[in-house]
Amino acid sequence: MAEKQVEQFYAPPPKLGKWEAFSIFLWNPETHQFLGRTGASWAKILLFYVLFYTCLAGFFSAMLAIFYQTLDMRIPKRELDGSLIGDNPGLGFRPMPPESNVESTLIWYKGSDENNYKYWVEELDKFLEPYRKPGQSASIGQNIQTCSYDKEPDEGKVCEVDVNDFAPCTESNKYNYPKSAPCIFLKINKIFNWMPVFYNDTDLPEKMPQDLKVHIREEKLRNPRTINTVWVSCEGENPADVENIGPIQYIPRRGFPGYFFPFKNYDGYLSPLVAVFFERPVHGVLINIECKAWAQNIVHDRIERRGSVHFELMVD
Known part of the structure; x- marks a missing residue:
């Protein structure tokens, strides 16, 4: 005899007003999310961007330092008809x-x-x-x-x-x-x-x-x-x-x-x-x-x- 399949039903989320929905977006006490992310998620993404921009700034500074080594502040790089x-x-x-x-x-x-x-x-x-x-x-x-x-x-x-x-x-x-x-x-x-x-x-x-x-x-x-x-x-x-x-x-x-x-x-x-x-x-x-x-x-x-x-x- 075939087993009887159990059907599951999901209730739709409750309808929220605009202000209540915005408040939940700012801080959800059930999931402990702030602006849609948990504290751990915010920490990871902030750490990523800090490291990314630190490396980017370091690379730019290094390239600028190398570039300045090729310049003479008194003598232009190109002279006369080459300028x-x-x-x-x-x-x-x-x-x-x-x-x-x-x-x-x-x-x-x-x-x-x-x-x-x-x-x-x-x-x-x-x-x-x-x-x-x-x-x-x-x-x-x-x-x-x-x-x-x-x-x-x-x-x-x-x-x-x-x-x-x-x-x-x-x-x-x-x-x-x-x-x-x-x-x-x-x-x-x-x-x-x-x-x-x-x-x-x-x-x-x-x-x-x-x-x-x-x-x-x-x-x-x-x-x-x-x-x-x-x-x-x-x-x-x-x-x-x-x-x-x-x-x-x-x-x-x-x-x-x-x-x-x-x-x-x-x-x-x-x-x-x-x-x-x-x-x-x-x-x-x-x-x-x-x-x-x-x-x-x-x-x-x-x-x-x-x-x-x-x-x-x-x-x-």
């Missing part, structure tokens, strides 16, 4: 327009209104502050030398840039902005280990401004060593700009002396400066100006602004 910067320096100008108008290259002010030209003067004060206090620490101060064409810096040393020798483009004169004859400061962009190939007076390019060619030949007659200079020229971009720009002076000299190169990232190094003094620009007219740096290994490209810089000047 993103390349081997063709550009020029920069100061003062720059306000950050609110960051895409602008217009220097526009009214010489008779102090509140109007105050911004430009203060921007130059900030820019030149490191040049006025180049050796604030003893170690950096000992690294700065007074250089000349006849005395290049010693190995590991840098040359001083004396901004007190820039008259009338000085702080006491407010860089001549009140006289509606402003000074614009130019600097050449730093490229590690880049060394300019200087022009001789016999190999000057055809596109070089004629007045600069004359200046180079005169400088060589005074001191042949001054030929070792990255020369600078500033001109109006269009015929109308050429007429309105007026006479220009370059202070303290018309270029960046060769003894500032190459840039080796030594402590205390400051880029050499040229102050372009616009003596009598025509007032109330927008003047487009392009300044170029001249060396045999500097290529000029107006569209990409290679080897040059563009800005506009308007003095009311």
Whole structure:
């Protein structure tokens, strides 16, 4: 006779309200579970993640330490044409327009209104502050030398840039902005280990401004060593700009002396400066100006602004 099968029936769980179900989820007194896990389960999972992230942090730290062993904090890993910067320096100008108008290259002010030209003067004060206090620490101060064409810096040393020798483009004169004859400061962009190939007076390019060619030949007659200079020229971009720009002076000299190169990232190094003094620009007219740096290994490209810089000047 076949055995009678015993049928088992399971009662459905009691219906709970939302708050009661949530309370049971937080802490179930029957199973001793907190947020759906027992204490032992929580201990295991916490131990796993502590060990996992500890190992991950240790691995990352070890890789970072090994990576830093391959770096030199002074010398870049890639240089010149092997780097993103390349081997063709550009020029920069100061003062720059306000950050609110960051895409602008217009220097526009009214010489008779102090509140109007105050911004430009203060921007130059900030820019030149490191040049006025180049050796604030003893170690950096000992690294700065007074250089000349006849005395290049010693190995590991840098040359001083004396901004007190820039008259009338000085702080006491407010860089001549009140006289509606402003000074614009130019600097050449730093490229590690880049060394300019200087022009001789016999190999000057055809596109070089004629007045600069004359200046180079005169400088060589005074001191042949001054030929070792990255020369600078500033001109109006269009015929109308050429007429309105007026006479220009370059202070303290018309270029960046060769003894500032190459840039080796030594402590205390400051880029050499040229102050372009616009003596009598025509007032109330927008003047487009392009300044170029001249060396045999500097290529000029107006569209990409290679080897040059563009800005506009308007003095009311």
